[in-house]
Amino acid sequence: MNPSTAQAEVLVDELIRCGVTEAVLCPGSRNAPLSFALRRADSSGRIRLHVRIDERTAGFLALGLALRSGWPVPVVCTSGTAAANLHPAVLEASYAGVPLIALTADRPPELVGTGANQTIVQNGLYADAPRLSVALGVARRAVGQQAAWRTAVARAVGVALGRAGDTPGPVHLNVPFAEPLVPEVGPGAGDWPEPLAGRRGGMPWTVYPPSNHSTDPLPLDPAAPTLVIGGSVPTGSTPRLPPGAGFGAGAPVIAEPGSPLWPYALRTGPWLLGSVQADRLRPTQVLLHGRPTLHRSVSALLNDDRVAVYAVSGTVDAAGAGLPPSVRAVGMPPPLRPPPEWTGRWAGADLHASTALDKALVEPSTPLGIRLAAALVDALPDGALLTLGSSNPVRDVSLAARPRTGLTVFASRGVAGIDGSVSTVTGAALAHAADGGGPGYALLGDLTALHDMTGLLLGPDEPRPDLAIVVLNDFGGGIFSLLEQGGPEHAASFERVFGTPHGVWLEGLCAGLGVGYRKVRELSELPDALVPEPGVRVIELQTTRESLRSGHASLRESIDSVLG
Missing domain, CATH: 3.40.50.1220 (TPP-binding domain)
Incomplete structure (x- = not known):
């Protein structure tokens, strides 16, 4: 067996031994050894493999899987710009404390700087975002290096989980592969490395208590407000x-x-x-x-x-x-x-403000996003997963929905970008179902959904979650209407450079991607649209942005009036 094939088999085996159950893979040439190894592990039921053609989508799918499961998920890609496309997901994982493993294939170091195809400097590619960056040496022989390869993987998993004294987060494992990159077939191909039995019980390095897990009592006054x-x-x-x-x-x-x-x-x-x-x-x-x-x-x-x-x-x-x-x-x-007396003030104020809010939620003049957020949270079944997009959706739920038990709620708030949101919610829904949870739901804005439509591109053999993605389509960037640039003094510039109207026909995009679609014209139709169905589907509600700013201001005035 050639060294690259042997190394990839050992790396995948050690990931599984360390408890990894999910992996995301993008097609490529330099990562072919890992592709073969992961496919073999998937076929034997040792790991569940997800294949995506877009590295940015793949990174956020792995992020969603790790976010919901709490366990490291490797995302595997080829060299060059493919590895660079994982950077947004690595950043989100770093700031959100999610155990993501960026497992990037690389060219041998002697080819770096020579103009070789798809070759860049990948060591340190993600700067200080990873908790750990490890560059393996090139496998020059199939035997004699397995212990070092296994130690590197085990260390990466442990650091991702926060077992080395830091909080959980991403790690970068860069693996240069020399040709041949595909396994030999036929006589003389050599024996496949035997998987090692059992799981690792510990990690081969010293574990320090994280500094932010102090057991010291806080010097606060328990009786103070x-x-x-x-x-x-x-x-x-x-x-x-x-x-x-x-x-x-x-x-x-x-x-x-x-x-x-x-x-x-x-x-x-x-x-x-x-x-x-x-x-x-x-x-x-x-x-x-x-x-x-x-x-x-x-x-x-x-x-x-x-x-x-x-x-x-x-x-x-x-x-x-x-x-x-x-x-x-x-x-x-x-x-x-x-x-x-002080807690009573809070209780009374919350009661009065909730009364004003409930009254506003039945008024058509209240922004649809606010009304949708409250209705969606109320209508979801117990056991469901709800993943919220950045910008307005997560804020609308925070401002309008009635907090409740029975839901698992996630939002990407590490860096809080809109990158890869469709892929993130897909991964979270897959992991939620694997953990015995109920159906998955997401609430996204139209720009957030359009930014990652390739997240809906699933091959015929890929695992599919039961996931309903609710999209509030106001045909542009609604969040900016509520910020300073949405003020009337900036009206001449606003629409083109902040509102960014797009005119996209979402139903047509879903048809082309083979994804179910339903348009909800009235909020009274929402509960029926949310009834769980197998597979991925999009539920669209359309609105405008013209009265968004004034609607929020009116809601603020209504709450202040009852409090005053």
């Missing part, structure tokens, strides 16, 4: 409610969708922080559980010099995503018992 704020947490973090958090246990909670605390959160928390009652509701302490990214009102509170901010150990990624500069300490909180 304390607000718990929940954001995204690194993959594998313990999704438990801090002691004394939540009404009935003590402190009020404001949490983003995707936070483990969201089911326990006040419904209108983000509205209240920016309301006319903000001064009366201001805490003296904030207990930060994860990394919030959505609302300016939350960011303003975390940067308020009058408020002491503490972070819950094990829920923040100090190395990757970073902590707000206002955080005074990271540790374990005591049970909280803030003043009943």
